[in-house]
Amino acid sequence: MPVPNAATPPTRDSSIGGLLLESGKITPENAERVLRMQRELGIRFGEAAQRLGLITEADIQQVLARQFDYPYLQANEGKFSAELVAAYQPFSPQVETLRAIRSQLMLRWFATGRKSLAVISINPDDGAALFVANLAIVFSQLGEQTLLVDANLRAPRQHELFDLKGRQGLSDMLAGRAELDAIAKIDSFVDLSVLSAGTLPPNPQELLNRPAFGALNGRLESRYDAVLYDMPALALGSDGLAIAARAGGALLIARKNKTLLADLNTVSRQLSSTGVKVVGSVLVDF
Incomplete structure (x- = not known):
């Protein structure tokens, strides 16, 4: 009799039925009912489960996303903030825009071998914290080992957004x-980790x-594909300049009808004078 290799993990069932069972969407008893209908009608497992009223179309879409390694959450699932639209509304126009920004950053910055990027705003209410949180999620959905x-x-806000x-x-x-074990792995998003601010000094x-x-x-760069820094607004102090200098690159966040163009130009010059490359700027509207 062959000796089992304890180091080999069990094979994970990635079928629709297996994922529905694993996520608790259906019970083993209900799975048998679904299988009987599937065989009788010659239809797919998910379609049979829907016909029996056991799952919804949203359940099917979520399981399909897991099959293709594109995790997201349904409304009220998890303890995260509803403001994380990349987690709860991955097919919305806002998240499509985030994916477009991600593509530009991959081409302009990360494809050059760089791994860290600082996300900077001028004023505290410009929305940078929320923007970078959602950006980190879409980076992780790409399969990049991402650290926020x-x-x-x-x-700080990230500890609230990610509970x-x-x-x-x-x-x-x-x-x-503290050591690297202070970094929290976000299990709902396989490739996402978050390092919160910790004790306010x-x-x-x-x-x-x-x-x-x-x-x-x-x-951090040796462990992750992308390290995204959420920073204090420059109006509160020059902390962000020190962080950007370590990262080597910065993405500027401006709020529509609020952030002054003159302020953006000033910050861009400040960053460039310290050797930081301004990778781009994003205008947010909320």
Whole structure:
């Protein structure tokens, strides 16, 4: 009798029926009913389950997305913020725009061998935190090992958006009080991880300017395909300039009818003078 190899994981059933069972959409007993109808009528498993009223079209679409490694969530599923439209409304016009931006960033920045990108806004209410959170999700849906770092050590948001309250984070790592296990793997999105801001320090600018931040960025780049930094608005201080300098590239976020063009030009010149490449700019409207 062959000895089983304990190191070999069991084969995962990626069929529609297997995924519906795994996700709890149908029970084993109901699966037998579906199989009987499937055989009698010669139709697909999912269609039979729908005819029996066991699942909805939305359930089918979600399982198909998992078959093709394109995970997303249904409304009220998970504990994440509903503002994460890339998670809950992946086929909406807003997310199509996000995917177009992702494609441009892949071509203009990440395809050149770079791995880190800082996302910068001028004012605190320009929507950069929400934008970069959704951008990180669409990067992970591409199959890129993606890390979202909340480097806003003044008014962080990522711990709220991804329900990571009470965790250690970036500040704790920079202070030597935490290691890489502070990074949270977001199981709903196979290739997405988030490093929250952690304990709010009294000296965020000095903390981010320490050599430890550069060393940490190097470690993160060695583990992930894309490292996206959510940063404090430049109106609150110059923390973002230090982060962008480590990342090497920046994406500017402007809010329609609010962010001044003169301010964007000033920031672009500041970044360029420190050797940071401005990869592009995005105008958000909300």
